[in-house]
Amino acid sequence: MHAEIIKDVTPNSTYYETIQFLKDQGALDETNEDLDVNGTLTRGDYAQLVAKAMDYMDRTYPNPKLKDVKTTDPQYPYIAAWAYHSAVTGYTDKTFWTNAPVLRSEMAILLVKGFNMKLREPLNGAISDVSRNAYAYPYITTLSFIALQLIILTTQMNMYSLDMVYYF
Secondary structure, eight states: OOTTTSTTOOTTSTTHHHHHHHHHTTSSOTTOSOOOTTSOOBHHHHHHHHHHHTTOTTSOOOOOOOTTOOTTSTTHHHHHHHHHTTSOOOOTTSOOOTTSBOOHHHHHHHHHHHTTOOOOOOTTSOOTTSOTTSTTHHHHHHHHHHHHHHHHHHHHHTSOOTTOOOOO
16 A cells, blocks of 8 residues: 555554555555544445455446445445345345444454354353344354454464464
C-alpha cells in the first residue's frame, strides 16, 4: 500500500500491516483515501472487504432480492456475491441494513460461512457472555476454537510460522 494514498494509515500505525495485507489481497483499492480505521464498519463495508478478499468478484451474481439493496447501490455486487455463496441472506424481513454497523456476532457468522469453516465447539468450555441458544453461538465458538488452536500451536512451537498452512 502507498501510505500517501491512505491519509489515516501511516507506516507507524497499529493497523498498517493489516491494511497492507488487505490491499495485497485486493480487498482495498486505490480509491480508499481515508479508511477511518477507528470508525464504524458497516455491514456493506464488511461485505465488500470480505467478498474482495475471497475473490468472489470474478463474475456477476443473481439479485438476492433484498428490499433495501438496490442494484445501483455501490455495495450491491458484494452483497449479491455473499448471498450467492450463502454467507449472508439478510434479515428475516428480506432486508440487509447495508449502512448499519456490523456487530461482532455478525462478523463471526460471516467469517465462518464466508470461509466455509466447519462448526466447532470451544476447546475451553462455553463462552461466558454468549448463550448456547444464541444464533451466533456456533460461529463464535468456531472462531474461538481456531484462535485457541493457533495460540496452542504457536506456544508449543515457540514460533508463529508465517508460511504454515492451517486447515479449518
